[in-house]
Amino acid sequence: MQEDYILFKWEQGHLVIVLAENLDFKEILTRLKAKTRECKNFFVSSKIKINVGRRELTNKNKEQLIDIFSALPGLSVIEIINENINQEVNQEVKKFSDSSELSTLLLNRTLRSGQSIEYGGNVVIRGDVNPGAEVKAKGDILVMGAFRGIAHAGATGSEEAIIAAWRLKPTQLRIGNKIGRAPDEDDHLVEPSKPEIALVKNGAILIKDL
Amino acid sequence: MDGKAIVITSGKGGVGKTTSTANIGTGLAQLGKEVVLIDADIGLRNLDVVMGLENRIVYDIVDVVEENCRLEQALIKDKRYSSLSLLPAAQTRDKTAVSKEQMVEVCKRLKAEADYVLIDCPAGIEQGFQNAIAGADEAIIITTPEVAAIRDADRVIGMLQAEGLGEPEVIINRIRMDMVNKGDMMDIEDMIEILAIKLLGVVPDDQEIVISTNKGEPIILDDSNSQSAQAFKNIVHRLEGEKIPLMSLEEGFMEKFKRILGLG
Numbered sequence: 001m002q003e004d005y006i007l008f009k010w011e012q013g014h015l016v017i018v019l020a021e022n023l024d025f026k027e028i029l030t031r032l033k034a035k036t037r038e039c040k041n042f043f044v045s046s047k048i049k050i051n052v053g054r055r056e057l058t059n060k061n062k063e064q065l066i067d068i069f070s071a072l073p074g075l076s077v078i079e080i081i082n083e084n085i086n087q088e089v090n091q092e093v094k095k096f097s098d099s100s101e102l103s104t105l106l107l108n109r110t111l112r113s114g115q116s117i118e119y120g121g122n123v124v125i126r127g128d129v130n131p132g133a134e135v136k137a138k139g140d141i142l143v144m145g146a147f148r149g150i151a152h153a154g155a156t157g158s159e160e161a162i163i164a165a166w167r168l169k170p171t172q173l174r175i176g177n178k179i180g181r182a183p184d185e186d187d188h189l190v191e192p193s194k195p196e197i198a199l200v201k202n203g204a205i206l207i208k209d210l
Numbered sequence: 211m212d213g214k215a216i217v218i219t220s221g222k223g224g225v226g227k228t229t230s231t232a233n234i235g236t237g238l239a240q241l242g243k244e245v246v247l248i249d250a251d252i253g254l255r256n257l258d259v260v261m262g263l264e265n266r267i268v269y270d271i272v273d274v275v276e277e278n279c280r281l282e283q284a285l286i287k288d289k290r291y292s293s294l295s296l297l298p299a300a301q302t303r304d305k306t307a308v309s310k311e312q313m314v315e316v317c318k319r320l321k322a323e324a325d326y327v328l329i330d331c332p333a334g335i336e337q338g339f340q341n342a343i344a345g346a347d348e349a350i351i352i353t354t355p356e357v358a359a360i361r362d363a364d365r366v367i368g369m370l371q372a373e374g375l376g377e378p379e380v381i382i383n384r385i386r387m388d389m390v391n392k393g394d395m396m397d398i399e400d401m402i403e404i405l406a407i408k409l410l411g412v413v414p415d416d417q418e419i420v421i422s423t424n425k426g427e428p429i430i431l432d433d434s435n436s437q438s439a440q441a442f443k444n445i446v447h448r449l450e451g452e453k454i455p456l457m458s459l460e461e462g463f464m465e466k467f468k469r470i471l472g473l474g
Contacts (some may be wrong), residue, residue, distance in 0.1 A: 110406060112368030113361050130364050130404055177465070 006035055014049050017038040021053040025061060032068055102139040111135065111149065118155075131171055135159070150174070151198075164210055168196040173205055180205035211244065215317045215327040216449075217346035217375075221362030223269035225354045226383040226413075229423055230442075231330040232260045234350075236428040237446030243325040247283065248297045248316070250342035251332035252307055257301035262289065264424020272300035279379040280401030281319055288429065305338035317345025326449075331457050332427060335369060343370065349378035350410060351392050355396040356443055364405055379410035386415045411445035412456065 005020040102121035114134030122139035133149035147165035148186035152174040154161030195210040233338035269284035288294035331342035353363040389395035416438035
């Protein structure tokens with residue numbers, strides 16, 4: 001049955017479309033097109049999130065998906081959910097030879113205590129990250145401001161990921177499976193005065209000038 | 211009249227929300243403004259005690275939203291200023307007794323009659339907080355020079371921004387310049403750097419506030435030149451749009467700070 005492959009549901013005011021993982025992507029596109037034609041009126045002015053499960057999508061695939069919906073009136077795809085990042089943490093260590101292959105999320109604001117961002121690519125933040133805030137990325141994290149919170153780069157296990165900030169004063173840094181934290185004695189801590197970068201070297205997190 | 215509603219909030223408890231609400235409200239009334247104070251801390255009401263109006267309460271905010279009385283009946287006139295009144299919280303109920311929509315409605319009706327509606331927010335970020343900010347147009351954050359208070363203030367600022375109260379101002383309460391100068395207390399610059407919002411004022415730690423709070427007489431009524439009373443007066447004038455420089459205790463500190471950095 002067609003319904004088994006493509007599932008529509010309402011979740012917190014958004015229309016979530018879940019695509020089966022085990023079906024060929026081309027087939028998914030064809031079925032999705034047919035389905036959207038079928039129930040055109042159902043979609044009027046909806047904000048759509050597409051859940052692709054653990055399927056790996058190329059940028060071209062994503063565009064194809066978005067194209068289907070942008071052809072219909074009043075629709076906007078606001079997010080493509082990929083379950084990869086949550087499920088693969090702590091599982092097998094996956095190698096990413098080059099983080100530039102990942103897509104990048106640009107965030108134009110400060111993250112305050114209690115706020116968090118999690119993204120299946122690189123994250124660039126134009127603002128500060130305050131204590132109590134968390135950034136988790138599959139790739140690199142770059143903060144164009146003061147970083148005072150918790151960062152996890154290479155969240156799927158890649159230890160080639162880096163964390164860089166204009167002023168790096170983190171509560172905790174995680175890269176791949178490595179964890180580093182600020183020393184307990186505040187006295188030894190020199191206030192950073194230039195941009196710094198954290199990376200894994202010889203099995204430990206090292207911070208040096210950018 | 212079409213006044214504005216300002217919520218006074220902090221996240222952390224015990225930093226001086228209620229004391230600040232009482233003092234700012236009284237100060238605005240001293241300038242001849244029509245002011246209504248709302249105690250949104252249902253179940254733990256305090257503002258009436260700090261204002262010295264506890265024994266005059268007949269109806270409260272829950273009676274108003276449940277239509278046991280008219281809004282005007284629940285408003286208690288201040289002993290000292292006729293342009294100041296208080297809408298007390300209920301003591302025997304809890305935060306679920308009022309909904310966001312009801313709060314918005316109450317604020318709207320009060321704003322039609324007053325220049326300022328000051329909402330004393332409960333500690334925390336749960337329903338009581340959500341209710342208190344629902345009807346507000348602006349927000350004032352109270353914090354103390356403690357890491358935990360700053361952390362909570364930062365969290366609250368983030369939540370206010372999500373609710374469209376994007377530009378709150380902060381009052382740093384209970385600062386002790388002697389400790390700051392010795393490096394034992396966070397300094398103003400550090401706090402403002404993290405919170406990245408406008409500083410509305412700095413209130414020094416003052417035993418007189420404890421005394422005045424217990425007596426039910428806001429310190430701002432005190433005509434002797436207590437520094438905390440002066441700090442609250444400055445805050446009130448800044449709210450009214452005047453440009454009042456920081457007090458000498460703050461200036462002295464700033465100068466010292468600059469000297470340490472080699473700027474002064």
